[in-house]
Amino acid sequence: MSKLSRLEVLNIMGSTGLVPLFYHEDIEVAKKIIKACYDGGARVLEFTARGDFSHEVFNELSKHVQKNYPGLALGIGSITDGSSASLYIQLGADFIVTPVFREDIAIVCNRRKIPFFPGCGSLTEIAKAEEMGCEVVKLFPGSIYGPEFIKAIKGPQPWTSIMPTGGVEPTEESLKDWFNAGAFCVGIGSKLMIKDSTGSYNYTEIVNLVKKCTSIIKELKGK
Known part of the structure; x- marks a missing residue:
């Protein structure tokens, strides 16, 4: 069960x-990634359920986070149906993220008061998701739509909160483009997960890059 309320997750x-x-898939590696992101200033993390037995890994990570990282919201991404959402909520997911909007997942999340961030690609999809209780929608893939899409949506719907994912770079230029366009927050995956020449994660560089991004975003949000 989630340790954070819906409003707490949204505020973070x-x-x-x-x-x-x-x-x-390696629980110990995943724990080190969480620590690196946390040390860099991240307080919301999405574990993408893309591998076999990913629920077993998430189960251990959820317990680890609840014990060692108070105030850190750990959610689950790449969910495709309501039953999977229910499973991960039982395992402690603080929020659910999907590549598309699905009513069955929205119903499950609303019943348990868990934030649901669905992938949307049109104003119609966004409006439908909001009608089903979604406070934040994911713009995916962000590289296809670009910051101008958010700016256009915020015209007729200034209340809409959008999280672009897939196409956001961990650079000042990219972050400035997205937040100046009106992004609520941004999701960044492989671009943050720096590896060394051997293919292993460089945790020190992950800390530094996350710290750089959170600093830039803080400045942009302070304007």
């Missing part, structure tokens, strides 16, 4: 503005 997302995305 809005204040930090960064959601690192990651997946690894």
Whole structure:
């Protein structure tokens, strides 16, 4: 069961503005990634359920986070149906993220008061998601739509909160483009998960890059 309320998760997302995305089948590696992101200032993380037995890894990570990282919201991404959402909520997911909007997942999340961030690609999809209780929608893939899409949506719907994912770079230029366009927060995956020449994660560089991004975002949100 989630340790954070729906409003707490949304407030953390809005204040930090960064959601690192990651997946690894090795629980110890995943723990080190979480520590690196946390040390860099991230307070919301999305574990993408893309591997076999990913629920077993998430189960251990959820317990680890609840014990060692108070105030850190750990959610689950790449969910495709309501039953999977229910499973991960039982395992402690603080929020659910999907590549598309699904009513069955919205119903499950609303019943348990868990934030649901669905992938949307049109104003119609966004409006439908909001009608089903979604406070934040994911713009995916962000590289296809670009910051101008958010700016256009915020015209007729200034209340809409959008999280672009897939196409956001951990650079000042990219972050400035997205937040100046009106992004609520951004999701960044592989671009944050720096590896060394051997293919292993460089945790020190992950800390530094996350710290750089959170600093830039804080400045942009302070304007």
